Amino acid sequence: MQIRKAVFPAAGLGTRFLPATKAQPKEMLPLVDKPLIQYVMEEAVGAGISNITIVTGRGKNAIEDHFDVSYELEQLLERRGKDDLLKEIRRISNMVNVSYVRQKEALGLGHAILVAKHSIGNEPFAVMLGDDIIDSEIPCMKQMMDLFEKLQASIIATCEVPASEISQYGVIRGYPLEGFGNRVYRVQDVVEKPPAAEAPSNLAIIGRYILTPEIFPILEKTRSGSGGEIQLTDGIRLLLEQQPVYAYMFEGTRYDAGDKLGFLKATVEFTLKRQDLGEPFRQYLKSLSL
Numbered sequence: 001m002q003i004r005k006a007v008f009p010a011a012g013l014g015t016r017f018l019p020a021t022k023a024q025p026k027e028m029l030p031l032v033d034k035p036l037i038q039y040v041m042e043e044a045v046g047a048g049i050s051n052i053t054i055v056t057g058r059g060k061n062a063i064e065d066h067f068d069v070s071y072e073l074e075q076l077l078e079r080r081g082k083d084d085l086l087k088e089i090r091r092i093s094n095m096v097n098v099s100y101v102r103q104k105e106a107l108g109l110g111h112a113i114l115v116a117k118h119s120i121g122n123e124p125f126a127v128m129l130g131d132d133i134i135d136s137e138i139p140c141m142k143q144m145m146d147l148f149e150k151l152q153a154s155i156i157a158t159c160e161v162p163a164s165e166i167s168q169y170g171v172i173r174g175y176p177l178e179g180f181g182n183r184v185y186r187v188q189d190v191v192e193k194p195p196a197a198e199a200p201s202n203l204a205i206i207g208r209y210i211l212t213p214e215i216f217p218i219l220e221k222t223r224s225g226s227g228g229e230i231q232l233t234d235g236i237r238l239l240l241e242q243q244p245v246y247a248y249m250f251e252g253t254r255y256d257a258g259d260k261l262g263f264l265k266a267t268v269e270f271t272l273k274r275q276d277l278g279e280p281f282r283q284y285l286k287s288l289s290l
């Protein structure tokens with residue numbers, strides 16, 4: 001089985017980024033000059049995914065507009081001879097097949113995935129969260145898909161986080177899978193946002209998953225957990241009772257772009273890497289007397 005489809009949950013209220021997200025989806029916050037969701041979209045396309053279902057909610061129209069054709073803008077750019085910009089704008093709308101489903105109430109990540117059930121059908125699929133921006137040579141999802149080819153089972157992306165931050169994440173208990181180096185774990189349990197003292201490890205769940213379709217009937221039965229929401233982590237916990245689940249420590253740097261400080265770090269580092277902006281920005285940073 002191959003992974004062809006991905007779900008992008010994008011119905012969250014973005015409370016961590018208020019007031020910027022009061023009238024604007026957090027997925028549209030620009031990292032340098034591209035909205036966050038486009039980075040994740042490019043990762044999915046780079047991994048070979050051809051169909052993306054974005055789970056949206058109220059106030060998220062800007063996401064649909066961004067991936068849609070914009071005739072007026074294209075005509076204007078054409079008239080003004082702005083060929084590079086025109087090419088970039090067309091590239092965005094041609095990237096991949098995108099469809100939208102609506103999560104009417106913000107009942108949690110697990111519920112958002114369930115809303116996409118009919119778009120996915122009976123095949124393994126990817127879940128990609130827009131808050132997690134991963135900078136890597138090989139797209140993180142591609143790394144996971146390569147592993148999926150061998151394991152044919154659900155895989156959760158993970159990385160180590162400091163004890164002081166662990167309670168903000170889903171946390172994994174597992175052991176290294178023999179014969180797969182030191183990046184692959186067989187998962188024994190997962191727990192959503194445990195207090196630091198109760199966390200089973202320092203391995204946090206990061207927002208990239210490959211899930212088998214057996215997760216859907218489980219999510220239908222999953223009760224609300226942490227924060228009163230239907231948690232994907234709780235669904236995966238039940239999935240573990242039926243079939244093996246693995247965790248993969250990806251290669252790359254992950255930024256928590258849903259958090260103000262994480263977003264600022266990503267902005268600085270992505271700008272420094274840009275060919276057009278890197279050098280003047282470096283000079284500017286050096287000139288600051290910090």
Ligand code: G1P
Pocket residue numbers: 109129131132168169170171192193204205206207231232233
């Ligand atoms: C979600 C998941 C959590 C995971 C995190 C990664 O939480 O529920 O398990 O560790 O994404 O970014 P959220 O950040 O949406 O509260």
